[in-house]
Amino acid sequence: xxxxxxxxxxxxxxxxxxxxxxxxxxxxxxxxxxxxxxxxxxxxxxxxxxxxxxxxxxxxxxxxxxxxxxxxxxxxxxxxxxxxxxxxxxxxxxxxxxxxxxxxxxxxxxxxxxxxxxxxxxxxxxxxxxxxxxxxxxxxxxxxxxxxxxxxxxxxxxxxxxxxxxxxxxxxxxxxxxxxxxxxxxxxxxxxxxxxxxxxxxxxxxxxxxxxxxxxxxxxxxxxxxxxxxxxxxxxxxxxxxxxxxxxxxxxxxxxxxxxxxxxxxxxxxxxxxxxxxxxxxxxxxxxxxxxxxxxxxxxxxxxxxxxxxxxxxxxxxxxxxxxxxxxxxxxxxxxxxxxxxxxxxxxxxxxxxxxxxxxxxxxxxxxxxxxxxxxxxxxxxxxxxxxxxxxxxxxxxxxxxxxxxxxxxxxxxxxxxxxxxxxxxxxxxxxxxxxxxxxxxxxxxxxxxxxxxxxxxxxxxxxxxxxxxxxxxxxxxxxxx
Amino acid sequence: xxxxxxxxxxxxxxxxxxxxxxxxxxxxxxxxxxxxxxxxxxxxxxxxxxxxxxxxxxxxxxxxxxxxxxxxxxxxxxxxxxxxxxxxxxxxxxxxxxxxxxxxxxxxxxxxxxxxxxxxxxxxxxxxxxxxxxxxxxxxxxxxxxxxxxxxxxxxxxxxxxxxxxxxxxxxxxxxxxxxxxxxxxxxxxxxxxxxxxxxxxxxxxxxxxxxxxxxxxxxxxxxxxxxxxxxxxxxxxxxxxxxxxxxxxxxxxxxxxxxxxxxxxxxxxxxxxxxxxxxxxxxxxxxxxxxxxxxxxxxxxxxxxxxxxxxxxxxxxxxxxxxxxxxxxxxxxxxxxxxxxxxxxxxxxxxxxxxxxxxxxxxxxxxxxxxxxxxxxxxxxxxxxxxxxxxxxxxxxxxxxxxxxxxxxxxxxxxxxxxxxxxxxxxxxxxxxxxxx
Ligand SMILES: Cc1cc2nc3c(=O)[nH]c(=O)nc-3n(C[C@H](O)[C@H](O)[C@H](O)COP(=O)(O)OP(=O)(O)OC[C@H]3O[C@@H](n4cnc5c(N)ncnc54)[C@H](O)[C@@H]3O)c2cc1C
Ligand SMILES: Cc1cc2nc3c(=O)[nH]c(=O)nc-3n(C[C@H](O)[C@H](O)[C@H](O)COP(=O)(O)O)c2cc1C
Ligand code: SF4
Ligand code: SF4
Ligand code: SF4
Numbered sequence: 001x002x003x004x005x006x007x008x009x010x011x012x013x014x015x016x017x018x019x020x021x022x023x024x025x026x027x028x029x030x031x032x033x034x035x036x037x038x039x040x041x042x043x044x045x046x047x048x049x050x051x052x053x054x055x056x057x058x059x060x061x062x063x064x065x066x067x068x069x070x071x072x073x074x075x076x077x078x079x080x081x082x083x084x085x086x087x088x089x090x091x092x093x094x095x096x097x098x099x100x101x102x103x104x105x106x107x108x109x110x111x112x113x114x115x116x117x118x119x120x121x122x123x124x125x126x127x128x129x130x131x132x133x134x135x136x137x138x139x140x141x142x143x144x145x146x147x148x149x150x151x152x153x154x155x156x157x158x159x160x161x162x163x164x165x166x167x168x169x170x171x172x173x174x175x176x177x178x179x180x181x182x183x184x185x186x187x188x189x190x191x192x193x194x195x196x197x198x199x200x201x202x203x204x205x206x207x208x209x210x211x212x213x214x215x216x217x218x219x220x221x222x223x224x225x226x227x228x229x230x231x232x233x234x235x236x237x238x239x240x241x242x243x244x245x246x247x248x249x250x251x252x253x254x255x256x257x258x259x260x261x262x263x264x265x266x267x268x269x270x271x272x273x274x275x276x277x278x279x280x281x282x283x284x285x286x287x288x289x290x291x292x293x294x295x296x297x298x299x300x301x302x303x304x305x306x307x308x309x310x311x312x313x314x315x316x317x318x319x320x321x322x323x324x325x326x327x328x329x330x331x332x333x334x335x336x337x338x339x340x341x342x343x344x345x346x347x348x349x350x351x352x353x354x355x356x357x358x359x360x361x362x363x364x365x366x367x368x369x370x371x372x373x374x375x376x377x378x379x380x381x382x383x384x385x386x387x388x389x390x391x392x393x394x395x396x397x398x399x400x401x402x403x404x405x406x407x408x409x410x411x412x413x414x415x416x417x418x419x420x421x422x423x424x425x426x427x428x429x430x431x432x433x434x435x436x437x438x439x440x441x442x443x444x445x446x447x448x449x450x451x452x453x454x455x456x457x458x459x460x461x462x463x464x465x466x467x468x469x470x471x472x473x474x475x476x477x478x479x480x481x482x
Numbered sequence: 483x484x485x486x487x488x489x490x491x492x493x494x495x496x497x498x499x500x501x502x503x504x505x506x507x508x509x510x511x512x513x514x515x516x517x518x519x520x521x522x523x524x525x526x527x528x529x530x531x532x533x534x535x536x537x538x539x540x541x542x543x544x545x546x547x548x549x550x551x552x553x554x555x556x557x558x559x560x561x562x563x564x565x566x567x568x569x570x571x572x573x574x575x576x577x578x579x580x581x582x583x584x585x586x587x588x589x590x591x592x593x594x595x596x597x598x599x600x601x602x603x604x605x606x607x608x609x610x611x612x613x614x615x616x617x618x619x620x621x622x623x624x625x626x627x628x629x630x631x632x633x634x635x636x637x638x639x640x641x642x643x644x645x646x647x648x649x650x651x652x653x654x655x656x657x658x659x660x661x662x663x664x665x666x667x668x669x670x671x672x673x674x675x676x677x678x679x680x681x682x683x684x685x686x687x688x689x690x691x692x693x694x695x696x697x698x699x700x701x702x703x704x705x706x707x708x709x710x711x712x713x714x715x716x717x718x719x720x721x722x723x724x725x726x727x728x729x730x731x732x733x734x735x736x737x738x739x740x741x742x743x744x745x746x747x748x749x750x751x752x753x754x755x756x757x758x759x760x761x762x763x764x765x766x767x768x769x770x771x772x773x774x775x776x777x778x779x780x781x782x783x784x785x786x787x788x789x790x791x792x793x794x795x796x797x798x799x800x801x802x803x804x805x806x807x808x809x810x811x812x813x814x815x816x817x818x819x820x821x822x823x824x825x826x827x828x829x830x831x832x833x834x835x836x837x838x839x840x841x842x843x844x845x846x847x848x849x850x851x852x853x854x855x856x857x858x859x860x861x862x863x864x865x866x867x868x869x870x871x872x873x874x875x876x877x878x879x880x881x882x883x884x885x886x887x888x889x890x891x892x893x894x895x896x897x898x899x900x901x902x903x904x905x906x907x908x909x910x911x912x913x914x915x916x917x918x919x920x
Contacts, residue, residue, distance in 0.1 A: 033546040036882050039831035040843065042858040061546065095857045100824035101883060 002337070003245060003265035003368060006290030012261040015288035016180045019314075020084070020110060028114040032061035035106045038097055043108060046095035048429035049076035049149075053092055053108055060115055068115035070126040076432075077152040078145055078191050080120060081174055082425045083113035084183040087277075089310050091425065120190060127198060130158040136442045139164065139221040141208045144172020145424045146227035146415025148195045149431030150404075150438075155198040157439045162221070163200060166207035172229055173416075174424055176254045179281040181288065185257050209385050218410075223438045225404070226386070226397065226413040227431060230375035230421050236273065240331025245338035249274075249282040249372035256285060267368025270294040271341050273328055274372035275304075280311040282370045283320040295321040295364065297328065299346050299354045323364070327356060331369055340365045378417055386411065396420045404434025405441065412438050484783035485790040486776070488522060490756045491650040491675035491734050493609040495522035495582035498751065498779075498791055499772050502738050502759035503528050503586035503611060503654075506769070508560065510570030513583065517574075519769035520776055523582030524574070525678075525759060528559035528613045529567045529598065530588040530625075541687045541697035543713060552713035553762045554687040556698060556705050558619045559588050564598070568605040575606035584652065588613040588625050592642045603648050612643060612674075614665070615656035615681025617708045627681070630656035633668035640672035652736060655679040655721070657714075662721045666731045677725055678736035678759065680718045682708025711762035715740030719753055726754025726799045742771065744778025751791065752798040810904060810916075811896040814873035814889045816841075816866045820853055822886040823863065829877035829887060830864040840870035841877065868892075872919075 007015070023031065035057040043053040051072055059068035072079040088094070088109040096105030119126055136159045140147040143165035151161045169175055171188035178188075196202050206212060217224055233248035235241065245267065255264050266289040272282045275298035286294040296315070298305065302324050305312060316322070323343070330342040340363040349355035377395030390398040390407040397406055397413045404412040414430030416422065439445070486497040500523035501507045501516045508527040516524050535557055543552035560567060568585075575583050585602035587610055589595055602610050614630030621628040629635050636653070643651055653669035655662055657680040666677055685707050689696045696704040718739025725731050737755030741747055742763035750758045763771055779791065788794055818829070833841040843862035846853045853863065866877070878887035899907075907913045 030547050036826050036828065038825075039827040040862070041827075042825060042861055045858050045861065097824040097826045097857070100857070 003267055005262050005264060006266055006268070007262065009260070009262035012289060016261060016285075018084075018183075019181045022117060023107075023110050023114045028060055028111060029063075031107055032057045032111055034098070034103075035061070036097065042095035042097060043092040043106075047076075047092045048423070048425045049079075049082070049432065050429065051075040051079070051092075051112070056115060057106065057108070057111055060111055065115045065118040066124055066126065069119040069124075072112055072115055073119075073126055073194075076425065076428050077149055077195060078174070078188075078424060078428050079112055080116035081145075081178075081183055081187050081191055082428065083109050083116055084187065085174070085178050085423075086425050087308050087310070087423060090308060091423075125197075127156065129156065129198060132158060133160060134158040134443065136160065136223075137162070137221045138223045138225060138438055138442075139217045140225045140227060141217075142172060142227035142229060142415070142417075143167075143170035143192060143202060143204065144227055144229050144415060145174050145427035146229075146418075146431040146434075147172070147225060148192060149428040150225045150227065150412075150414060150435045151200040151431075152195045152198055153432045153435030154438060155195075155200050157435065159439070159442065161200045163195075163202050164206050164208050164212065164217075165202065165204045166210075168205050170202050170204055172227075176257050177250060178424075179253070179285060180256050180261075181284070209381065214385050222442055223410045223412065225431070225434055225438065226382075226389075226406075226411060226417060227415045227427070228378055228381065229416040231378050231381070232376055233371045234374045234376055236328060236371055236373065238328055238330055240333055240338070243331055243333045243336070243338050243369075245367060246331055246369045246371065249278050249370040250375070252282060252370055253278075253285065256289075261289070264289055266291055267338075267366065268292045269366040270368045270370060271364060271366040272296045272370045272372055273341075274298065274374065275300075275322075276306045276372060276374065277308060277311050278375075279370075279372035280307045280315045280320075282372050284315050284318045286368075286370070287318045287320060291368075293321065294319075295323060295366070297323045297326050297341070297343060297364070299325065299327040300348075301325055325354065327354065328369075329356075329361065332363060338367055338369055341369055375416075375421060377420070382417070394420050400437070402433065403437025403440065404430060405437050409441065412441075484780055484788055486522075486780065486783075488757050488791065490582075490736055491609070491652070493523070493582050493584065493650050493652075493676075494580070495757065496580060497522035497776060498755075498757040499523070499747065499775055500525055500582065500584075500736065500757050500759045501764060501769075502761035503613065504761040504765070505557070506761060506764040508562070510574050513570070513574045514577065516764075516769050516772075517578045517581050520772045521581075521769065523584060523608075523757065525584040525586050525611050526560075526567060526571060526607075528586040528588045528616070529564050529602075530559050531590075531594075532563055533558040533561055533619075535561050536700045538698040538700050541707065542711075543687045550711055550762070550766055552685075552687060552709055553711035553765070554685050554698075554707040554709050555682070556618050556700075556707045559613065559616065564601065568601050571602070571605040571607055575608075582608045584609040584611050586611040586613050586654070588616070588620060590623075590625060595639065595642045596646045599643050599646050607649060609650040609652060609675075610643070610647065611652040611654050611678060612640065613654050613681070614639075615654050615679075617656060617658050617682055617684050618706055627656040627658050630654075630665055630681070631659050633664045636665050637668035637672045640669050640674050644673040650675040652676040652678050654681055654738075655725075656681045657683050657717060657721055657739075663724055663728045663731060666725045666728065666733070670731055670733055674733065676734045676736060676756075677731070678738055679725065680714070680721050680739045682710045683714055683717065685709030710739065711766075712740045712742060715746060719749060722750060722755055723753040723799055723802055726796055727802065742766075744775040744782065747775055748779055748782055748794065749798075751794045752796070754796045754799050756792075756795055806901040808900060809898040810901060811894065811899050813892045813894050815868045815871040815892055816873070816875075816877050817868075817888050817890045818864060818866060819886050819888065820851060820863065822883050824883055824886075825857070825861060825863060826882060827862075827864060828880045828882065832876050832880045833866075837874055837876045838870065838872050840867045840872075841865065842867065 037054045056068040056071040092108045093105040140163040154161045170192035174188040175185045270286040270291045283294045325346045326343040332340040344356040345360035346354035392398040404414045412434040414434045415427035488498040503525040513524045539557045541554045542550040545551045585607040616626030620626035653674045722737045734756045736757045737750035738759040747758045830841045841864045881887045
């Protein structure tokens with residue numbers, strides 16, 4: 001049976017309401033006053049965009065939210081959406097020293113939202129643009145977080161920037177992919193407008209490689225930033241994958257962002273394959289749209305899940321089922337529609353990879369299968385657009401992490417297509433860094449490094465994230481493990 | 483359980499906690515409530531010729547999320563008739579014979595003082611407090627702090643009171659003077675039986691930056707107010723100790739100013755107070771705060787093996803001496819307990835920008851410390867260069883973790899030497915001048 005919406009609009013709207021609502025003024029002041037105003041604060045180091053967190057929090061505490069927003073937005077032009085979508089418990093809030101004093105960390109994300117909402121709601125401008133332009137032109141491919149951040153930074157450095165985006169609306173996954181209960185697309189769209197207000201030209205609905213060639217861009221621009229993100233969902237390569245109710249989780253989430261919520265078809269029994277953050281977003285949104293049962297199936301164990309713990313907890317709280325150590329072998333259909341998923345139990349093989357246990361197959365009845373086993377790298381697209389570009393073994397564009405420069409000197413990159421898929425704020429940090437790399441390339445001058453004001457006076461060189469040598473807590477933990 | 487009963491110049495109360503003259507002691511109803519809650523005494527809201535108050539009387543200094551760390555008022559003395567006040571004093575005394583009720587008075591002429599002192603005694607008050615302190619309004623009419631700021635005037639008026647007083651007389655001092663002991667001595671010369679201090683400090687708490695008028699605002703203007711509450715405690719302690727230590731004063735003291743907890747009370751007592759008075763903290767939280775003051779002081783005295791609160795009175799007074807007697811050779815340095823340190827680096831920036839630049843930020847690896855992975859691996863941690871540390875305490879004061887930075891005494895092998903010893907030795911040619919700090 002074809003899928004249908006299951007719940008009335010009002011119920012879905014309530015289900016999809018923001019999980020972390022805005023702070024009221026008094027709440028924000030109380031929270032801001034809890035901040036210790038650490039020097040060389042660990043929360044700054046843990047922010048991939050290098051926002052001077054204590055500085056903006058003190059400005060809120062002192063009743064100056066406009067200045068707070070300026071501190072935030074000059075470091076992170078997508079500060080408003082990052083305030084909502086960042087996994088703060090593994091970034092800034094995870095580094096907050098208060099936790100070591102057995103207290104709740106400062107709600108940095110929500111304070112950031114308080115300040116950025118304050119200026120957005122009142123239409124207060126916090127940027128002043130350079131009086132002179134450099135005469136240099138830069139093309140940005142992709143209006144996702146990486147491209148927008150790069151464009152905004154370049155505009156502030158005085159360059160002329162045109163962003164080319166294949167979708168009808170800018171923002172990339174920030175507009176089409178974020179779980180609806182975290183952020184509504186209008187925040188992302190407003191940010192794209194903010195970038196536009198800096199003089200950046202946004203040209204949506206133009207696919208590079210189709211509507212325009214790279215050669216055309218190279219003729220008209222002095223440098224190119226590639227921020228094309230990742231591709232479609234990885235295929236399962238099992239029988240039945242072509243049935244109509246086997247859907248890419250990203251397409252499912254996209255529908256939520258492009259249709260009225262009560263028009264989004266949903267299954268009664270949904271199975272999500274994969275256990276990353278996208279799988280969590282898919283399973284929770286399925287339940288919030290009215291699925292009677294939603295199940296995550298994962299071929300490894302609970303401890304191997306790549307989803308953040310707080311996301312996992314949210315899904316369990318929403319009533320999602322989790323089946324570990326099972327692997328799909330076939331999507332079962334009847335009369336052209338999905339009726340179940342055939343699963344086989346797995347165990348860790350000699351090489352650690354999961355292997356099926358013979359004769360343990362069974363059928364999990366379902367009417368919608370969402371694929372969330374990762375996004376394809378854009379290797380094919382990149383090879384087609386830029387044959388000379390070096391792609392590394394992970395399928396992402398090889399680049400200098402400090403400048404975003406690729407092996408082709410006038411081509412720079414950042415975001416998911418360069419890091420393999422991380423968070424919005426990583427894309428912003430990398431876009432910003434690449435902007436400075438491009439500035440140096442175009443003018444032969446080094447842009448004034450963005451050192452955090454709270455660091456001034458420290459005898460050591462900058463080790464805060466800023467732009468020079470980013471430190472990110474979780475990255476270092478990973479590095480130490482290796 | 484230690485004995486908390488108190489005797490201030492003959493005024494007896496079951497404990498040293500008194501309600502200070504002010505809004506909480508305005509009526510008989512409030513005095514009943516105070517005694518029911520456990521207060522030992524009530525100093526009645528100052529009685530005098532009835533006045534008229536303005537609307538909008540208070541303003542406050544908030545600090546961060548903390549409300550009313552300082553409190554300011556432009557209220558005058560009681561706006562109720564003396565008849566009513568004295569009648570209620572009599573009623574309260576009848577019901578609470580063993581609690582202290584002190585009539586605070588403020589009038590102008592000798593005749594008026596005589597009349598009011600007698601009426602207070604007739605009402606059954608246990609004592610009289612002379613309000614020489616109110617720093618606003620009343621002083622424009624030659625009363626309150628206008629009296630308390632001039633030792634000769636204070637002495638004169640006190641002596642008028644003593645001419646007819648049959649119950650103990652407390653002189654309440656204003657802090658709005660350069661030397662509080664001058665008026666204290668004047669009170670003693672005139673025969674007063676005790677002192678109470680401090681009254682409020684002249685203040686403007688804040689300016690409304692839209693209207694440009696400070697608070698409290700009365701129809702577009704304001705007036706200098708009187709400051710009290712937690713923020714004034716250090717000033718009050720300093721003045722209480724100065725009076726307690728002065729050989730020409732030698733009067734029992736009722737300590738006032740910013741008291742809110744048993745600890746505050748114990749500190750006032752250790753610095754020479756026999757009883758303590760509270761106004762702002764009651765205005766903030768109500769009479770119920772006395773319960774914890776009572777229990778806290780009792781268990782503190784028990785823990786110190788003191789049988790009575792009188793053993794605590796003045797215990798700390800002699801520990802304050804002239805600066806020139808302090809040991810120049812005594813040395814302390816800051817030591818950080820890394821097991822407690824949360825890595826806020828507030829100590830670092832305080833020493834770097836505000837003290838003596840002797841804390842370094844170094845990675846644990848550079849310092850050879852194994853601090854575990856931490857929240858941000860390799861994040862630099864503060865390390866004190868003990869040879870350069872002057873032991874000023876600043877870092878330990880800013881550190882947000884209790885007992886994390888310990889100021890540790892260093893034995894440098896040098897015998898004690900005060901500034902006056904040093905001057906003597908220099909004069910006698912026994913030593914070379916200490917070279918200036920680099
Ligand atoms: C389901 C899901 C949920 C997520 N949730 C979160 C979250 O809660 N918090 C968080 O921080 N991160 C989240 N992320 C990650 C985050 O969305 C990405 O890391 C971020 O959007 C990467 O930005 P980007 O600019 O590199 O790529 P994208 O956002 O993918 O943007 C790339 C842009 O390039 C355009 N483009 C591609 N090819 C061309 C072309 N040939 N011509 C023109 N334009 C082109 C695309 O249309 C797109 O707009 C989520 C990701 C997914 C998939
Ligand atoms: C609103 C208000 C009115 C006061 N009125 C009087 C008064 O009438 N007579 C008096 O002697 N002191 C008066 N005081 C001063 C208090 O008795 C007390 O000395 C001062 O507030 C310091 O104590 P605290 O910090 O506990 O408030 C008043 C204080 C306040 C806040
Ligand atoms: S670590 Fe926490 S307390 Fe310190 S500055 Fe950052 S948010 Fe404030
Ligand atoms: S005690 Fe003073 S001088 Fe010594 S480390 Fe601390 S702040 Fe610096
Ligand atoms: S102030 Fe205290 S907690 Fe903060 S870094 Fe210094 S020693 Fe550690």
